[in-house]
Amino acid sequence: MAAFLETLTGPDAAEQLQGATVLLPIGAIEQHGPHLPLSTDHVIADAAAKAIVAQLGDELNLLVLPTLAFSKSNEHAWSAGTMWLSNDTMHRVLDDVARCAAFSGASRLVFLNGHGGNSTLLNVACREARLAHDLLTFLVHPFLPPAYSPPRPDAATSGESGMGIHGGLDETAVMLHLAPDTVDMAKAERNVPEWLTENEHVRFGGTVQFGWLSNDFGPQGHIGDPTNATATYGAELFANAISVLCDQLREIATFTFDTAP
Numbered sequence: 001m002a003a004f005l006e007t008l009t010g011p012d013a014a015e016q017l018q019g020a021t022v023l024l025p026i027g028a029i030e031q032h033g034p035h036l037p038l039s040t041d042h043v044i045a046d047a048a049a050k051a052i053v054a055q056l057g058d059e060l061n062l063l064v065l066p067t068l069a070f071s072k073s074n075e076h077a078w079s080a081g082t083m084w085l086s087n088d089t090m091h092r093v094l095d096d097v098a099r100c101a102a103f104s105g106a107s108r109l110v111f112l113n114g115h116g117g118n119s120t121l122l123n124v125a126c127r128e129a130r131l132a133h134d135l136l137t138f139l140v141h142p143f144l145p146p147a148y149s150p151p152r153p154d155a156a157t158s159g160e161s162g163m164g165i166h167g168g169l170d171e172t173a174v175m176l177h178l179a180p181d182t183v184d185m186a187k188a189e190r191n192v193p194e195w196l197t198e199n200e201h202v203r204f205g206g207t208v209q210f211g212w213l214s215n216d217f218g219p220q221g222h223i224g225d226p227t228n229a230t231a232t233y234g235a236e237l238f239a240n241a242i243s244v245l246c247d248q249l250r251e252i253a254t255f256t257f258d259t260a261p
């Protein structure tokens with residue numbers, strides 16, 4: 001069954017972890033512009049984990065760990081309040097979690113990543129844990145910002161030109177749905193780097209990866225246009241994301257490498 005690991009007793013955990021899929025939600029404490037709280041990625045990852053447990057019920061042998069509050073947010077290191085783990089520390093934390101999951105008898109480890117800036121490191125961690133701890137490892141996202149994925153088909157018409165990567169329309173809408181009291185729409189303003197959209201390759205979602213810091217796009221901290229965000233749109237995005245995540249987890253739960261000759 002799907003459950004939060006910390007609610008079990010030790011003996012129950014010992015039994016339920018055998019062959020289980022362990023899911024680690026990963027948040028962040030980092031600046032998200034003047035209109036969203038530092039906890040934005042944590043709120044979203046945590047809510048996604050809770051919704052997954054509620055929706056999957058008894059369907060899968062899935063054990064969910066407490067949401068990791070801090071992660072690799074050094075693209076926002078310039079901003080007070082951003083609490084980030086170094087690349088090395090984060091990698092060691094993930095390796096420790098993987099070792100404990102494997103020691104406990106789990107067969108699969110899934111990183112549910114709420115912060116896009118972790119994605120590259122998490123891909124590396126998946127392979128390291130596969131080799132070091134013989135786990136099957138996976139990386140899923142409630143929302144993958146365009147900085148880390150190919151442009152969405154509606155990027156040109158969304159009003160953000162595929163640049164809504166941090167505290168923009170989608171993320172703000174989801175927060176209006178999940179934690180409206182923490183959002184200050186009076187302070188939401190457009191901050192889309194129009195100059196970057198003129199590039200064919202060196203851009204978010206382009207064919208050339210580039211190192212960037214969030215204050216490379218101005219002092220506001222967010223990148224995108226949150227001004228049209230609504231709770232209704234956020235509820236729709238969140239429901240779609242949970243539906244996709246549950247489908248992904250169903251496939252993950254039975255995935256094995258086909259080594260038959």
Ligand SMILES: [Zn+2]
Nearest residue numbers: 040041167171
């Ligand atoms: Zn975020």
